Amino acid sequence: MxxxxxxxxxxxxxxxxxxxxxxxxxxxxxxxxxxxxxxxxxxxxxxxxxxxxxxxxxxxxxxxxxxxxxxxxxxxxxxxxxxxxxxxxxxxxxxxxxxxxxxxxxxxxxxxxxxxxxxxxxxxxxxxxxxxxxxxxxxxxxxxxxxxxxxxxxxxxxxxxxxxxxSAGTWGSALQIAAFVVVIFVLFGGVLLAVGGGDFFTQIATRFAGRGPGNTAKIAVVASGLFGSISGSAVSNVMSTGVMTIPMMRRSGFRPDQAGAIESVASTGGQLAPPVMGAAAFLMAELLQMPYKSILLAAILPAVIYYLSLYVQIDFIARRDDHRSADWIEHRPMRQVIADGWLPLAAFVVLLGSIFAWNTRAEVAAIWALGLIVVVALGFWVLRVVNVSWGPAVSPKELAAGITKTGGQVCDVLLICAAAGMIIGLLATTGLGFSLSLFLIQFGGQNLFGLLVVTAIVGIVLGLGLPTTGVYLLLATMTAPALVQLGIPSLSAHMFVFYYGMLSMITPPIALAAYAAASISGAPQIRTGVQAFRFGWIAYFLPFLFIYKPGLLMSGPWYDIAYVFASSVAALALVSAALIGHALGRIPLPARIGAAVLGIAMIAPLRQIGPAALEFGVSALGIAVIAIYVLRMRSGPGTMTALRD
Incomplete structure (x- = not known):
């Protein structure tokens, strides 16, 4: 038949x-x-x-x-x-x-x-x-x-x-946020790419990476981060940008497993990078009854540290393995990049301006930015029909295809959020949510750090079979209330579970983003997953800083925010150098161990276990060691290390 x-x-x-x-x-x-x-x-x-x-x-x-x-x-x-x-x-x-x-x-x-x-x-x-x-x-x-x-x-x-x-179950807030916010931003991202947003991001990344060692991998980091902040999906971002960046990295000398790992870590970070982030960020804003712009501001410094850590590791590896600059990559003048990508840039200006300057709801701001793209692109298409070719034109057929693709992509999110709504509602009606929170509060009252570790492990385990949105919703319902009851700021608690819901993408044995990248690079999946775990090491520490050093989330006086950020950057440089065994020059094993210990000590919340002077002293020592090392390397032989001296 x-x-x-x-x-x-x-x-x-x-x-x-x-x-x-x-x-x-x-x-x-x-x-x-x-x-x-x-x-x-x-x-x-x-x-x-x-x-x-x-x-x-x-x-x-x-x-x-x-x-x-x-x-x-x-x-x-x-x-x-x-x-x-x-x-x-x-x-x-x-x-x-x-x-x-x-x-x-x-x-x-x-x-x-x-x-x-x-x-x-x-x-x-x-x-x-x-x-x-x-x-x-x-x-x-x-x-x-x-x-x-x-x-x-x-x-x-x-x-x-x-x-x-x-209304507290299937049809509740989880499904409504997916239907009325996430769908809008996915549509915005799809249309943005259709009018040249992808090429604009790639050229911006190329200009940002420059011509230094390992610049192909640095381009991949910036481009994948920009793409990922729009798409909000690690795996789809790997499959869309990785087909270009992974072969480029391999051509410049990076091993297949390194190339796949770098792409997967960069793509995963897009879920935590403003201005769009992923679906979970919109859910967080709704659950916390907080303006979306507050979530964006809180996410800026962690995202910068995440990508800066990956960037620094790439630079150290490129210097260690003598990966020369890939001069065959086209570098357009910045004026031309802006001229070619002015429409995606204008859309971002409208989006962020509406959110921050006029306090517009995020989804409404996205529609205004989307409307700008559609009107301008269709207008240029009309001009092209009458043989006037100018600007990023999109035909009605192409626009309809983009909208249809968006609808297909968001169906999965709608189903996940419907199931999450069922679970959240049943947690409330059965009393399990209250009982579980009380149990965790009692446990955390005796050992807060232990509760955080348990929450982190649960987040990673759940993430082995669930997307970030589903993991975040479950943890935000089951464990975040207990953290808040223990005196942790609600934003810090929710950012903690949000990060650990995301990390399963690069955590073996089921590192979905890393395995997707491995399918492109041709490297063994497990090896790529282990490399991704190493490249993304900073992300496993950052959530604890949200709890013990809330300045990283833009909370507190400016000098505390500046101190936490500066000490975290110095710590990531020390630990990255220790992991790779190379910075501006080769680092011997004893110095590597010392750098790792000092870097981790700088991240640790020493103010919680001793006087504040102890933490400030360790941070000052770490920054001084880095400064002395750089000065020695710039003035002395290339193989000397200040740490060894």
Missing amino acids: DNSPARHLFQVIARVLAFLVPLVAVIWVLAIPQRMGFLIYPEQVAALMLGAALCVAFSRDAATSSGPKLLIDAVLAILALSVGAYVYVRFPVLSEGSHLYPTEAFILGLLVALLVLEGLRRVVGWTLVIITLTMFCYALWGHLVPGPLRGRGQEFADVMRFIGTD
Whole structure:
């Protein structure tokens, strides 16, 4: 039997819905229904978008299936879209009176749970499905759990009614942020790249890296960081920029595993680099009820230190292994770079100006920047049609393709956030969230550092099977409240769990970003993962500084912020030199050990265990050692090291 017409139909359905999902988000953020006099709840729109996202996921599978599987996928796709539409219509009634329609609410919740779990299984694997099912089991039989985590058992029908109709569950803040904020920024990033943003970032990176040793890897770091700050996805960033940067690094002399590791660490850091960051940053702003610009400001110094550490290590390796400057790379004059990339630059000015100067909501600011790009690019396309070729033109067909691609990308995020909403809601209704926080508070009251280590390990383990957004939402619900109750500033606590949710991307044995880079470089996966772990070492220390040295998050007086930043930069230089065995010259083993110990001591919160003079003294010693070393190397023989003297 020929299933080609049916498969083609579902291809069309997937494309149409993927195109509509971002447009619905734009319409809602601009409050167009409200301006027209319609009273619509955000939960209704989020449900409609989730139904469309599920339909896209099932339709994509149906487009490549045959036989019974095609029929199953087709039924699930139609059912998903129908459920989303049904919730859109019935939510105002069921949210207030589900007890008046118990059977309807039960069936609806059951369908929502089954569809979301099956969609999750297909797009992100089993990990989040298992976690969600475990939470369902706890909701049903939590009263049988012994000890302090004993919960309140609920009836299966009540749990399903909660899943299908309650604003604190599936249709809550997690899904709404994904639907109305994350979608907008992903769309902004996609359209930005379509008008030459990619080439603009690459040329900026080329100018920034200069012509020094290892400049190909330095270009990769800057370019991948810029790309990653827009895309917010480590793996997709590796696959998009790595095909260019990894061969370039290999050509200049870097080993395949080094090239893959550098690309994966640079791409992973895009999730923590302003101005866009990743989906988790928007969730953090909502959970903390904090302006998005406050999250951006807090993320600046950690992002600078993260990328500066990688940059310094590349420079030391290039000097050690004698990687010459790659003079074959084109270096356009900065004036030409700005002239060619003025539209992406103008879009960023509008975005950041709206957020910081006019206090516009982040998603609205992104729409203004997006509108600028679309209007200008389509205008240039019209001029090109009449044989006037000037400026970055985008045809309506290309624009529609970009919007459709965005819709396909955000479907996964919508499913993850829907499941996270279920988990967050069940944590609240069962009392597990309170019990877990109380248990962690008691543990942390005796050993705060131990609690932080446990939280870090849990974040990395969860991240082995979940994207950063899912890990952050779980940790922000389960562990961050306990840290806050122990007196840690809420922003520091949430940034801590955010970072450790991201680090699984470069942490073996399942370093997804590193393994994606290995598929391009041709290096063994494990070896690339280990190299990525080494290159990204600073990221494992930074979250602890958020807790013990909040100046790194722009909290406190300016002199404390400056001190924490300067001491952290000096520490990363010492530890990087110790790891590589080379800085401006070769460093012998005893000096390497001394540099590593001194660098780690500079990072350590010595003020917590001794007088402040101890920490300041160690930091002053570290900075003095670096200064003496540089002066000696500049004035003496190239093989001499001040540390050895």
